[in-house]
Every structure is written in C-alpha cells, then in structure tokens.
Amino acid sequence: QVQLVESGGGLVQAGGSLRLSCAASARTFSPYAMGWFRQAPGKEREFVAALNQIDGSTYYADSVKGRFTISRDNAKNTVFLQMNSLNSEDTAVYYCAANTRGLLPATRNFDSWGQGTQVTVSS
DSSP states (O other), X not given: OOOEEEEOOEEEXXXXXXXXXXXXXXXXXXXXXXXXXXXXXXXXXXXXEEEETTTOOEEEOTTTTTTEEEEEEGGGTEEEEEEOSOOGGXXXXXXXXXEOSXXXXXXXXXXXEOOXXXXXXXX
16 A cells, blocks of 8 residues: 655745645555645535546635645656645645545545644744
C-alpha cells in the first residue's frame, strides 16, 4: 500500500503563499487521480483540489479557485498544491489523497490518505 507524506505547511500571514508537497513512497506509483482536502477545527473535511492523472484535468473547490493550483511531478511521485492569496479561512490541516483502485469518477474516489500538514494563516 502506498504511503503519502505531506510537507510544506506552516504559519503564513494573510495574503501570503505556501506550497504543499505530497510524496508517494511506493516504488511504482500510478494513481488514477490525486487530490487535496482540508479540515478546519470543528468542521468536516472538505475537498480542495484534484488532478486526473490520466488526462491531466484539474478541479477546484469554489473557495480556492483562482488562488490554488494543483500540479504533479510524475518522475518524483509528487503532487503539489500552490496556495496564493491565503486568508484566515484557509487555516486547516491539509491532506493529500490518491485514487489507486480506479473507482470512477476518478477525482471523486480516494482510497489512500496522508497524515496531513498544518496550515495556519494569521490575519
């Protein structure tokens, strides 16, 4: 089973940027899709962004559209989340996820999860 490890979280001022990384530990890693989710204190986990590994299409939550960008480096088995114009509502633990079983739709079914990385935006 693949292990996903997130990094890049931290404390940033409102209006600032962070780049999260998610590295997969498997020697061979060919997911159908990768995604980012987040969970703020007292709230349910919510979808942030997803990338279809087959056709490269991307999807974003309305709350982050235009500010966040999901991308990949297949050679390094790594997915990124570039976050710009951060605000206090972006404060959450961010989780990386992978669809390794091929359930469809690919960008809505994730079966492997990382441990999360904390992002805190100060106002």
